[in-house]
Amino acid sequence: MNKEAISKTxxxxxxxxxITVSGHLLFIPVILNLAGRDAWISLALAxxxxxxxxxxxxxxxxxxxxxxxxxxxxxxxxxxLGRAFGWLIIVYFFHDLTLNVRGFxxxxxxxxxxxxPILVYLIGIHILAVYxxxxxxxxxxxxxxxxxxxxxxxxxxxxxxxxxxxxxxxxLPIMEYGIKxxxxxxxxxxxxxxxIFVLGMVFPFVQSTRNLKRNSLITMGVLVLMFIGxxxxxxxxxxxxxxxxxxxxxxxxxxxxxxxxxxxxxxVAVLLWSLGSFGKVVLFLxxxxxxxxxxxxxxDYRMLVVPVAVLVIVTSLYNSDSFIELYRFLRDFYPxxxxxxxxxxxxxxxxxxxxxxxxxxxxxx
Amino acid sequence: xRRLCLLLALxxxxxxxxGCWDKKELNELAIVxxxxxxxxxxxxxxxTAQVIKPTSAKNGSQGIGxxxxxxxxxxxxxxxxxxxxxxxxxxxxxxxxxxSPRRLFWPHTLILVFGEKLAREGVLPAITWFERExxxxxxxxxxxxxxxxxxxxxxxxxxxxxPSKAMSDMIExxxxxxxxxxxxxxxxxxxxxxTSGIDPAxxxxxxxxxxxxxxxxxxxGIGLFKEDKLIDIVNGPETMGISLVRDGMINTIIxxxxxxxxxxxxxxxxTNYQRKTKLSISGKxxxxxxxxxxxxDLGDQTCTMDxxxxxxxxxxxxxxxxxxxxxxxxxFTRSAALNTDVYGIGRQLHRQHPGEWHSLEKGxxxxxxxxxxxxxxxxxxxxxxxxxxxxIRKKR
Numbered sequence: 001m002n003k004e005a006i007s008k009t010x011x012x013x014x015x016x017x018x019i020t021v022s023g024h025l026l027f028i029p030v031i032l033n034l035a036g037r038d039a040w041i042s043l044a045l046a047x048x049x050x051x052x053x054x055x056x057x058x059x060x061x062x063x064x065x066x067x068x069x070x071x072x073x074x075x076x077x078x079x080x081l082g083r084a085f086g087w088l089i090i091v092y093f094f095h096d097l098t099l100n101v102r103g104f105x106x107x108x109x110x111x112x113x114x115x116x117p118i119l120v121y122l123i124g125i126h127i128l129a130v131y132x133x134x135x136x137x138x139x140x141x142x143x144x145x146x147x148x149x150x151x152x153x154x155x156x157x158x159x160x161x162x163x164x165x166x167x168x169x170x171x172l173p174i175m176e177y178g179i180k181x182x183x184x185x186x187x188x189x190x191x192x193x194x195x196i197f198v199l200g201m202v203f204p205f206v207q208s209t210r211n212l213k214r215n216s217l218i219t220m221g222v223l224v225l226m227f228i229g230x231x232x233x234x235x236x237x238x239x240x241x242x243x244x245x246x247x248x249x250x251x252x253x254x255x256x257x258x259x260x261x262x263x264x265x266x267x268v269a270v271l272l273w274s275l276g277s278f279g280k281v282v283l284f285l286x287x288x289x290x291x292x293x294x295x296x297x298x299x300d301y302r303m304l305v306v307p308v309a310v311l312v313i314v315t316s317l318y319n320s321d322s323f324i325e326l327y328r329f330l331r332d333f334y335p336x337x338x339x340x341x342x343x344x345x346x347x348x349x350x351x352x353x354x355x356x357x358x359x360x361x362x363x364x365x
Numbered sequence: 366x367r368r369l370c371l372l373l374a375l376x377x378x379x380x381x382x383x384g385c386w387d388k389k390e391l392n393e394l395a396i397v398x399x400x401x402x403x404x405x406x407x408x409x410x411x412x413t414a415q416v417i418k419p420t421s422a423k424n425g426s427q428g429i430g431x432x433x434x435x436x437x438x439x440x441x442x443x444x445x446x447x448x449x450x451x452x453x454x455x456x457x458x459x460x461x462x463x464x465s466p467r468r469l470f471w472p473h474t475l476i477l478v479f480g481e482k483l484a485r486e487g488v489l490p491a492i493t494w495f496e497r498e499x500x501x502x503x504x505x506x507x508x509x510x511x512x513x514x515x516x517x518x519x520x521x522x523x524x525x526x527x528p529s530k531a532m533s534d535m536i537e538x539x540x541x542x543x544x545x546x547x548x549x550x551x552x553x554x555x556x557x558x559x560t561s562g563i564d565p566a567x568x569x570x571x572x573x574x575x576x577x578x579x580x581x582x583x584x585x586g587i588g589l590f591k592e593d594k595l596i597d598i599v600n601g602p603e604t605m606g607i608s609l610v611r612d613g614m615i616n617t618i619i620x621x622x623x624x625x626x627x628x629x630x631x632x633x634x635x636t637n638y639q640r641k642t643k644l645s646i647s648g649k650x651x652x653x654x655x656x657x658x659x660x661x662d663l664g665d666q667t668c669t670m671d672x673x674x675x676x677x678x679x680x681x682x683x684x685x686x687x688x689x690x691x692x693x694x695x696x697f698t699r700s701a702a703l704n705t706d707v708y709g710i711g712r713q714l715h716r717q718h719p720g721e722w723h724s725l726e727k728g729x730x731x732x733x734x735x736x737x738x739x740x741x742x743x744x745x746x747x748x749x750x751x752x753x754x755x756x757i758r759k760k761r
Binding site: 110111112113114115116117120165169172173176237238239240241242252255256258263264 | 384385386387472499502503504550552555556557558559560561715716717719
């Protein structure tokens with residue numbers, strides 16, 4: 001194990017930016033489509049699964065301090081089954097990252113710079129991410145921490161500035177078609193939140209796991225809070241019927257900011273998503289390369305970063321034909337598969353670990 | 366060495382700052398500030414785009430050059446309007462680009478005006494491009510005009526050099542000029558269009574002829590829509606009804622007759638405004654009640670009595686009340702007769718009684734006439750600006 005160490009806050013902040021950006025960019029239209037006006041109810045319902053997955057991830061990390069997911073999977077399930085699970089989880093992270101990276105590039109292409117090839121953005125963000133990862137966990141965690149503080153304050157400012165365009169009466173009537181649409185939205189949100197399991201690859205670098213569970217629960221709470229603005233705001237601004245067909249509702253909301261001479265703040269949206277996507281790419285790319293290195297018994301994961309990054313770019317370009325296809329995948333298939341790997345597998349792991357009475361042991365570090 | 370490489374890499378980043386493949390040079394753009402859409406006799410869209418002429422904007426705008434360049438007339442016009450036709454808006458734009466040596470640049474479009482024919486036949490096919498195009502902004506104001514929108518743009522304004530700017534100011538700063546306007550942006554317009562139980566109403570803007578020449582524009586009422594089709598133009602006293610019920614008008618004036626004697630008028634300036642709407646439903650009967658609580662100043666009067674005299678004051682207020690109530694109810698009856706829901710009663714019914722709405726939604730427009738509609742207005746005269754009564758000689 002490297003002697004690099006990050007603080008709990010830094011690790012959890014990585015999780016926040018990793019989930020928030022993909023959620024705001026890709027999932028908002030999906031959830032609005034499924035849940036309609038009741039998107040905020042979906043969010044309230046999703047709080048419990050979110051807390052649960054945060055707790056599971058943290059308690060697995062506490063039980064196996066200093067071990068990454070792919071390592072403790074082998075301890076729990078035995079060598080061969082464990083490796084199979086390890087690869088499955090790595091593929092899941094990989095796939096999730098390719099989807100998000102593609103969404104990031106498509107956003108630029110669809111909304112800002114139509115003539116620039118999507119590859120420019122994909123390569124650009126990966127160069128940055130590779131550089132950060134090769135510099136070590138400490139560097140990427142600190143960079144993300146620095147960015148996230150700016151991002152959150154900018155996000156709050158943006159949501160305040162769009163206030164005058166919002167009519168919250170658009171959220172009425174509540175539960176017009178019963179609880180079912182809200183449940184659909186909840187499942188989609190759950191599938192988003194379950195990717196927080198990736199933090200299992202970062203927690204081993206955390207200095208001490210004291211209070212990790214509590215902090216992780218708080219983080220999930222913060223994450224849920226981060227979604228109130230865009231989920232209710234889009235409907236309040238555009239009305240339900242219009243907000244459903246919008247590809248990037250949050251971006252359109254920010255575009256409409258007009259407070260005196262303070263207007264045309266598209267740049268804020270671009271900045272929010274670019275820096276946020278950086279956090280996402282860094283977190284996942286790091287997790288994937290570290291995971292592969294551990295599974296293959298390599299001592300240094302850094303040499304893997306470039307090839308994996310290239311693979312992510314190529315796969316992201318091949319895994320869907322268009323943004324619409326990406327969107328349909330996220331709406332119709334992603335929830336089941338993400339919940340299976342991100343929620344059910346970790347739960348099973350924890351259950352087995354509990355049954356086998358695996359406790360933190362000194363030689364784990 | 367390492368630092369040098371880093372520095373070079375940073376310099377390399379500068380190249381991407383212009384937007385990579387999407388760099389835009391100001392001298393290659395034609396900045397569109399206003400657009401008008403008409404429908405031609407053969408059913409095509411005729412799009413008029415008003416662009417800023419860069420050279421004359423430099424030496425002839427902002428008032429300074431205006432008097433000096435008076436002799437030149439049209440030649441010194443700081444804007445240029447170009448029109449083209451197409452079976453769709455985007456094709457019309459392609460045709461425009463065949464005329465324009467510079468690329469049309471849409472983000473600064475201030476106002477989008479629909480010609481009357483297009484508005485009557487439905488604006489929906491014409492606005493899809495404006496919603497979808499990344500360079501178009503949904504904060505653009507939308508309005509309609511009488512006749513053709515194309516004719517609206519080529520007039521030399523006496524105030525302000527740019528006609529489109531003059532039009533959008535006309536709408537945007539209406540409150541500052543103590544009049545009411547709908548101030549509907551493309552975003553709000555599409556929101557209303559896509560929502561059932563509410564129909565849009567747009568400002569109508571027409572050229573104003575003064576001394577035989579068009580010298581300005583005029584806000585000439587509102588156009589009532591049924592879904593995306595214009596069905597009526599309202600410019601009587603009831604025009605204000607929609608501002609009173611939907612927009613919440615402040616700093617706007619209302620004229621009412623003086624109480625008692627049937628001669629003379631008074632003018633009331635709204636300074637504070639509260640609205641409560643009550644919607645109840647019994648069986649299939651919908652009752653809608655608008656409650657307004659309005660504070661304001663007495664601004665003018667032509668009658669000679671002291672309107673603020675304690676025993677006159679309440680009568681004065683009643684006169685204003687009934688005037689406001691009239692406007693609101695008149696607009697409602699007029700729109701209900703046309704089967705259009707300007708006040709959004711259907712939407713409110715949907716919000717408050719979703720169950721009943723599902724059974725009433727079908728054929729809602731025809732139900733509007735049967736709604737028992739009422740308005741209750743309570744006004745308070747809070748101030749009378751600098752004087753309390755007109756300069757009357759007291760007769761003994």
